Amino acid sequence: MSLQFVIDGLLTGSMIGLGAIGVTLTYSILRFSNFAHGDFMAWGTYATLAVVSAIGATFGKVAPIAPLSFGWPLLVALVVGMAFTALLALLLDRVLFSRLRSQGQAIIVVMASFGASMALRSLLEFTFTSRPTYFSRAIQIAMPVGFGIRITPDQIALLLLTAVLVLGVHLLMTRTQTGRAMQALSQNAALARIVGIDVASVVRVTWIIGGALACVAGVMIGILVQIRPFMGFDMLLPMFAAAILGGIGSIPGAVLGGLIIGLAEAGAVQLIGAEWRAAVSFIILMAVLFVRPIGLFGVRER
Amino acid sequence: MIDLIGYGAFFLTTALIFSLVTLGLNLQWGLTGLFNVGLAGFVAIGAYTSALLTTPDDAARLGGFGLPILVGWLGAMVVGGIAAALTGMATLRLRSDYLAITTFGVAVVVQLVALNAQKLTGGPFGIGFIPRPFGSLAEKPLLFNLSNLAVVAAVTLVAYLALEHLSRSPWGRVLKALREDERAAISLGKSARFYRVQAFAVGGAIMALAGALQAHFTGFIAPDNYLPILTFQVWVMLIVGGSGSNLGAVIGSILVWGIWAGSGTLTSVLFAPEQQARAASLQIVAIGVMLCIILLIRPNGLFGDRLLRPRLGKRAKVTTAKSSSGS
Amino acid sequence: MSETVLDVRDLEAGYEPGVPIVRGASITVRKSEIVVVLGPNGAGKSSFIKAIAGLVPITGGTVLLDGKDITAAPAHTMVRLGLAFVPQTENIFQLMSVEDNLKVACGILERREIPARIDEMYAAFPDLMRQRRTAAGNLSGGQRQMLAVARALIVHPKVLVLDEPSAGLSPKFVSMVFEMLAGIRKSGVTILLVEQNAKAALAIGDRAYVLVEGKDRHEGIASELWNDPVVAELYLGQRPSHASKGGVA
Numbered sequence: 001m002s003l004q005f006v007i008d009g010l011l012t013g014s015m016i017g018l019g020a021i022g023v024t025l026t027y028s029i030l031r032f033s034n035f036a037h038g039d040f041m042a043w044g045t046y047a048t049l050a051v052v053s054a055i056g057a058t059f060g061k062v063a064p065i066a067p068l069s070f071g072w073p074l075l076v077a078l079v080v081g082m083a084f085t086a087l088l089a090l091l092l093d094r095v096l097f098s099r100l101r102s103q104g105q106a107i108i109v110v111m112a113s114f115g116a117s118m119a120l121r122s123l124l125e126f127t128f129t130s131r132p133t134y135f136s137r138a139i140q141i142a143m144p145v146g147f148g149i150r151i152t153p154d155q156i157a158l159l160l161l162t163a164v165l166v167l168g169v170h171l172l173m174t175r176t177q178t179g180r181a182m183q184a185l186s187q188n189a190a191l192a193r194i195v196g197i198d199v200a201s202v203v204r205v206t207w208i209i210g211g212a213l214a215c216v217a218g219v220m221i222g223i224l225v226q227i228r229p230f231m232g233f234d235m236l237l238p239m240f241a242a243a244i245l246g247g248i249g250s251i252p253g254a255v256l257g258g259l260i261i262g263l264a265e266a267g268a269v270q271l272i273g274a275e276w277r278a279a280v281s282f283i284i285l286m287a288v289l290f291v292r293p294i295g296l297f298g299v300r301e302r
Numbered sequence: 303m304i305d306l307i308g309y310g311a312f313f314l315t316t317a318l319i320f321s322l323v324t325l326g327l328n329l330q331w332g333l334t335g336l337f338n339v340g341l342a343g344f345v346a347i348g349a350y351t352s353a354l355l356t357t358p359d360d361a362a363r364l365g366g367f368g369l370p371i372l373v374g375w376l377g378a379m380v381v382g383g384i385a386a387a388l389t390g391m392a393t394l395r396l397r398s399d400y401l402a403i404t405t406f407g408v409a410v411v412v413q414l415v416a417l418n419a420q421k422l423t424g425g426p427f428g429i430g431f432i433p434r435p436f437g438s439l440a441e442k443p444l445l446f447n448l449s450n451l452a453v454v455a456a457v458t459l460v461a462y463l464a465l466e467h468l469s470r471s472p473w474g475r476v477l478k479a480l481r482e483d484e485r486a487a488i489s490l491g492k493s494a495r496f497y498r499v500q501a502f503a504v505g506g507a508i509m510a511l512a513g514a515l516q517a518h519f520t521g522f523i524a525p526d527n528y529l530p531i532l533t534f535q536v537w538v539m540l541i542v543g544g545s546g547s548n549l550g551a552v553i554g555s556i557l558v559w560g561i562w563a564g565s566g567t568l569t570s571v572l573f574a575p576e577q578q579a580r581a582a583s584l585q586i587v588a589i590g591v592m593l594c595i596i597l598l599i600r601p602n603g604l605f606g607d608r609l610l611r612p613r614l615g616k617r618a619k620v621t622t623a624k625s626s627s628g629s
Numbered sequence: 630m631s632e633t634v635l636d637v638r639d640l641e642a643g644y645e646p647g648v649p650i651v652r653g654a655s656i657t658v659r660k661s662e663i664v665v666v667l668g669p670n671g672a673g674k675s676s677f678i679k680a681i682a683g684l685v686p687i688t689g690g691t692v693l694l695d696g697k698d699i700t701a702a703p704a705h706t707m708v709r710l711g712l713a714f715v716p717q718t719e720n721i722f723q724l725m726s727v728e729d730n731l732k733v734a735c736g737i738l739e740r741r742e743i744p745a746r747i748d749e750m751y752a753a754f755p756d757l758m759r760q761r762r763t764a765a766g767n768l769s770g771g772q773r774q775m776l777a778v779a780r781a782l783i784v785h786p787k788v789l790v791l792d793e794p795s796a797g798l799s800p801k802f803v804s805m806v807f808e809m810l811a812g813i814r815k816s817g818v819t820i821l822l823v824e825q826n827a828k829a830a831l832a833i834g835d836r837a838y839v840l841v842e843g844k845d846r847h848e849g850i851a852s853e854l855w856n857d858p859v860v861a862e863l864y865l866g867q868r869p870s871h872a873s874k875g876g877v878a
């Protein structure tokens with residue numbers, strides 16, 4: 001068995017982990033599993049792609065940054081895409097989720113997110129068709145790094161980006177007043193209001209972080225794999241499994257869960273074949289639910 | 303005219319098969335409050351089980367066993383029921399969202415097996431030559447369609463009456479009580495979970511039966527029939543009809559299937575052939591938006607009786623805290 | 630007579646429409662006073678102060694804080710308005726450290742003020758200082774109440790409102806909590822206190838009200854109320870005592 005699966009697994013795991021952060025935050029703070037989260041990913045990616053094309057149309061062809069396959073337009077577009085996805089999440093909350101939440105219908109919100117997911121995805125299919133597209137068709141040369149492992153510059157850059165983002169979110173959650181307010185709200189919503197936390201503003205921050213990270217995860221998939229309307233929906237099960245494996249509400253848990261599932265998927269692809277990949281997260285999910293439903297870093301069941 | 307009757311019969315047959323799935327979902331969600339977003343998986347399990355049991359022997363895959371159609375249907379219900387029971391046992395002691403995620407996973411895995419386990423399911427090309435109840439009548443389309451309708455209508459009616467009876471029985475009253483009153487559910491503890499597993503299993507069996515009916519009605523199945531869109535359609539049917547009401551489930555199914563088929567016809571008339579796939583996705587957008595709007599403005603649908611309440615909300619937590627410290 | 634801090638007039642409140650739990654209750658709390666609200670189980674004492682704190686929908690009456698109308702202000706704005714509330718149960722964030730519990734309550738303060746305020750609380754509650762890194766859920770019952778009170782005091786509220794701070798504590802901690810409250814009042818903080826432990830509460834209180842069926846039925850000087858036959862009557866012949874509450878773990 002080649003060790004290449006480690007790199008593949010870490011990359012897949014990064015995408016899953018970044019997505020799972022949003023899932024776990026929504027779950028612990030808004031108390032519902034958001035089936036539209038995968039579609040935030042896809043929408044963010046298409047938004048980024050649109051901005052890249054717009055920049056290309058305005059400034060002509062821009063040379064990529066040295067060893068990478070992409071140049072500054074993608075970086076600019078990513079930031080725009082993150083903002084766009086955050087806004088999309090806020091909008092969906094405003095018109096749909098917050099209204100159902102105020103009626104106290106926890107599980108109805110889940111169903112609404114399922115309906116929203118369907119509509120969002122199909123809207124993408126309508127606009128961009130279901131044909132896959134790419135940020136760049138350039139083929140990158142993978143460099144050998146020993147132990148039979150090869151890695152491309154893009155892959156290195158994206159792994160670093162993931163590490164920076166995860167660290168950033170972790171610091172935000174543990175070191176800032178906003179992060180403490182989020183923790184407080186997820187632990188005890190009534191007490192959070194008593195100590196002066198404005199629930200509405202914390203909810204907004206939650207959507208912004210979740211949406212922005214979903215966009216990054218989607219763009220990673222776009223750079224390393226391909227862009228399709230279903231790209232996010234297919235990530236849903238791994239993301240839920242990662243969030244539950246890590247322990248709902250835990251950011252490090254979501255990321256670690258993502259990496260474990262990514263590695264397991266990559267290993268399974270090598271051993272059994274790519275067609276069974278999607279079953280891996282299901283098996284891990286079932287194992288967690290049977291053995292330790294609170295997950296690795298979970299503290300108690302809510 | 304004959305054509306129209308034939309089409310009407312065909313339409314109603316499909317709509318009634320959907321009704322059967324919706325009735326199963328109504329038992330799970332409407333009556334018991336269990337959230338199933340992977341029902342396409344249970345429908346597929348039924349279809350494949352029955353196909354496997356009843357098709358003539360095929361060298362390319364396991365079986366078929368050439369058994370009578372009724373055995374196929376029974377087998378479908380048993381396997382679908384067991385699959386649902388297992389899913390329920392894994393998740394029903396946990397928060398309701400976990401059931402949602404797990405059922406979603408079940409659908410993904412079933413889809414995967416249907417696509418990849420060629421030896422069992424025929425892979426992407428599916429299974430053909432599934433015997434039809436009135437196959438000998440296939441020469442006379444009208445008679446064939448009408449007899450199909452009769453069979454499906456009979457099965458749906460039996461299921462409907464049985465479910466009506468069940469929901470009025472002591473068993474059904476316990477389920478309703480569990481749905482409305484978390485306190486009762488908690489005080490019943492383990493046995494509450496057992497009731498819920500039973501309801502989930504029976505619902506799964508009904509869905510599987512619907513899948514089997516559909517398979518024998520079209521004579522051919524493939525993984526594409528069981529995509530998430532199916533789950534979504536059935537949910538819209540139940541919500542439109544009103545969760546909690548069996549009559550609502552049936553009428554909602556016919557209504558939504560009518561809208562669906564009608565808008566499908568409309569898009570095929572309005573859009574050029576190369577635009578059809580895109581138009582179809584617009585159809586899904588419309589239905590998705592419709593679901594959200596109904597949830598917002600009329601969560602009880604047309605006939606719903608549900609006193610909507612979160613299954614595990616703050617209140618439940620408060621009650622448990624009180625009862626555990628008070629004694 | 631010193632100035633009025635909290636003035637509640639004819640308050641009506643309830644959880645569900647048409648089911649009033651608080652039915653026209655009025656109280657006044659003056660500066661640097663400890664005012665005690667007593668009453669039998671289920672009288673609506675908790676609901677009454679929760680309504681004041683913005684946690685139960687108010688259907689009638691007014692709440693004035695320092696002359697300002699705060700009736701039905703959203704709960705999360707109460708701290709800023711000067712009212713800090715300590716609920717009876719679940720009054721700390723169990724998974725957060727002691728220090729984070731204090732910090733999270735500092736949302737209305739300037740960032741540079743926060744370290745000094747935390748030190749102030751540590752000076753007042755040395756136990757908390759020693760346990761600053763401990764998850765709050767691992768504290769003893771008495772220390773939890775300390776943390777909950779410190780968390781409320783850290784913003785220097787105009788009035789501190791507490792719901793049965795002694796409930797569920799062992800006798801040793803009960804006396805500790807009441808000593809703590811007496812000490813806090815000495816430093817000039819105004820306190821509104823709901824208690825089942827009437828004897829201990831009246832011992833540290835200045836004035837007291839008896840709430841029955843959601844209405845204030847009797848008012849008096851705390852030290853005189855203990856032997857007041859009307860009070861005993863309102864408790865349905867029972868002597869108000871902690872024992873009536875039953876053992877709570």
Ligand SMILES: Nc1ncnc2c1ncn2[C@@H]1O[C@H](COP(=O)(O)OP(=O)(O)OP(=O)(O)O)[C@@H](O)[C@H]1O
Nearest residue numbers: 644645650668669670671672673674675676677825
């Ligand atoms: N969250 C709630 N929803 C609905 N009704 C409630 C709620 N909390 C309390 N009640 C009802 O309000 C009434 C008064 O309860 P409350 O807790 O205010 O009384 P209390 O005087 O504080 O009693 P105790 O001495 O037991 O603390 C009770 O009848 C109770 O059932």
Ligand SMILES: [Mg+2]
Nearest residue numbers: 674675676717
């Ligand atoms: Mg009380």
